[in-house]
Amino acid sequence: MQIRARQQQILQHLWREGGLSRWELHKKTGLTPNGVGQIVNDLIERQIICEGAPQASKAGRPRIPLEIDPHNRHIVGLSLRRGQVSVCKVNLKGQLIGRLEVKKIESSEHAIPTACQLLKSIIDPNTLFVSANVTGHIDPEKQTILFSSALQGRGGISLAPISEAANHLPILFDNDMHALAARWVLTHQAELSEDLLLVSVNDGAIGSAMLIEGKPNRGCVLSANELGHTRFFTETEQCYCGHKGCLERIVSTNFLHQHNPDNPATLLEQAAVFGNNNPSLELAIKHLTAAIANAVNFVRPHRLVLVSELTRYPTFTDTLLRQVRGLLLMNIVDRVKIDLWDQPAARNAETAGWLGLTRLYCNDWGGIITEPQKPIEV
Numbered sequence: 001m002q003i004r005a006r007q008q009q010i011l012q013h014l015w016r017e018g019g020l021s022r023w024e025l026h027k028k029t030g031l032t033p034n035g036v037g038q039i040v041n042d043l044i045e046r047q048i049i050c051e052g053a054p055q056a057s058k059a060g061r062p063r064i065p066l067e068i069d070p071h072n073r074h075i076v077g078l079s080l081r082r083g084q085v086s087v088c089k090v091n092l093k094g095q096l097i098g099r100l101e102v103k104k105i106e107s108s109e110h111a112i113p114t115a116c117q118l119l120k121s122i123i124d125p126n127t128l129f130v131s132a133n134v135t136g137h138i139d140p141e142k143q144t145i146l147f148s149s150a151l152q153g154r155g156g157i158s159l160a161p162i163s164e165a166a167n168h169l170p171i172l173f174d175n176d177m178h179a180l181a182a183r184w185v186l187t188h189q190a191e192l193s194e195d196l197l198l199v200s201v202n203d204g205a206i207g208s209a210m211l212i213e214g215k216p217n218r219g220c221v222l223s224a225n226e227l228g229h230t231r232f233f234t235e236t237e238q239c240y241c242g243h244k245g246c247l248e249r250i251v252s253t254n255f256l257h258q259h260n261p262d263n264p265a266t267l268l269e270q271a272a273v274f275g276n277n278n279p280s281l282e283l284a285i286k287h288l289t290a291a292i293a294n295a296v297n298f299v300r301p302h303r304l305v306l307v308s309e310l311t312r313y314p315t316f317t318d319t320l321l322r323q324v325r326g327l328l329l330m331n332i333v334d335r336v337k338i339d340l341w342d343q344p345a346a347r348n349a350e351t352a353g354w355l356g357l358t359r360l361y362c363n364d365w366g367g368i369i370t371e372p373q374k375p376i377e378v
């Protein structure tokens with residue numbers, strides 16, 4: 001699923017600015033008017049872009065604006081996470097088409113067969129390709145999941161059945177945190193050359209993605225940045241990674257109950273009414289603060305994005321950010337921008353669909369592509 005650099009250049013401008021004519025694209029990209037014309041015709045033929053209504057222009061000939069085509073082709077998003085598999089279609093502007101289909105799975109052994117079944121039922125002739133996000137680590141060479149909360153620590157699971165279920169279509173696989181970072185970058189029209197640290201905090205599930213000059217850092221394995229498995233010398237239940245003391249076990253309802261059995265409220269419920277007299281939640285915040293602040297000091301990103309439902313509770317969020325800032329190095333705290341993002345669909349198939357959009361609008365984003373049979377070009 002190679003998209004040529006020049007096609008991507010045109011698509012990037014149309015994504016970010018929309019409504020540009022062939023002449024304006026020529027001026028912005030430096031490509032020849034002829035070259036722009038050919039690329040545009042090809043993208044129109046593939047139903048990736050379309051022409052808008054002609055507008056009067058001073059030059060005499062009407063100006064025809066070009067747009068990303070939201071009506072014809074779509075990307076199928078697939079998400080595998082702990083206890084559930086979801087699929088959906090998103091159009092080339094990232095909007096959900098129809099509904100998100102979610103299937104709960106009782107055992108991790110059902111994850112791959114369920115994904116295959118859902119894919120077969122959703123793919124149709126207008127599907128451009130499939131974009132899948134998985135928690136944990138993926139081996140890009142052997143195309144296996146090495147380790148994932150979706151599979152409760154089972155490893156060496158082949159992605160081949162999913163590729164086959166996609167019936168000739170290429171599939172992009174990447175970590176769910178990279179998918180979330182893609183969604184943030186594309187929805188916030190972010191500066192693509194920035195270094196960005198994105199931290200997602202949910203009850204018992206913490207993930208992170210680090211973008212260097214706008215691209216996920218490569219590392220030695222295809223994965224996100226494992227902030228959730230940052231370990232502390234604190235007693236917790238055993239994590240699915242096999243260890244105790246992982247940050248994502250600390251920032252969890254179970255941890256709060258273990259430290260204060262008298263309060264049956266969940267993490268979210270306790271954060272909603274957070275005041276000064278909740279030592280177990282304060283302890284969890286302290287560890288979360290240390291992990292985030294150490295990561296920021298280490299990476300020195302231009303921007304920290306905190307993605308969490310918890311950000312809707314001002315007292316909790318203010319406490320967390322005040323403590324994080326208190327631990328940052330002086331010159332870093334002055335420069336790093338902090339964004340809060342309450343994105344309820346953070347880890348499902350819709351975000352996997354957004355990951356797929358990076359193939360059209362971002363250079364060299366990463367992930368792996370599996371193509372079971374004849375390769376097609378997008």
Ligand SMILES: [Zn+2]
Pocket residue numbers: 228229239240241242243246
């Ligand atoms: Zn762990």
